Amino acid sequence: MLSGAYRNWLLDNGSLTARLKARYRDFAVQPVLLKNAKALMDEPGMLGLKASQHVLIREVILKGNNQPVVFAHSVLPHASLRGAWRGLGRLGNKPLGAALFGSPKVKRTPLEYKKLSACSQISIRVSAHIKTSPKALWARRSVFSLNCAKIIVTEVFLEQLLK
DSSP, X not given: OOOTTTHHHXXXXXXXXXXXXXXXXXXXXXXEEEEEEEOOTTHHHHHTOOTTOEEEEEEEEEEETTEEEEEEEEEEOGGGSSGGGTTGGGOTTSOHHXXXXXXXXXXXXXXXXXXXXXXSHHHHHHHHHHTSOOSOEEEEEEXXXXXXXXXXXXXXXXXXXXX
């Protein structure tokens, strides 16, 4: 069952970036991690990769009115960082959503939703980056594809989003 408070955010198939920009007068992307590493738990399988393969991991905090409202974790296989998506590894403080929703050729799998346990890998990463331990975290994720390139985007909705 989806949390009532986060339900509309979790179910919205549109661009989260666009929705946040419409809601907050001051919207910003704060990069917190960009490194080559192994993907988390089930992510390699979602991308057709071996668990031992390294990918580019990008993590950012999306801020509304200078408050963290969403933590985003993206998995970008190196083979996907070519062609139309060659610049995705160098976005800096630019939102990934603008690039993904900017092309009608980009396809998205149905959203998966989950209430995260406090000891999940993503929850631990959120706590480390926002310097607090949220009570309950709701997240969604999906795979975006363009031709043969695929990336995973996980979005974790933070308590400040509801205020």
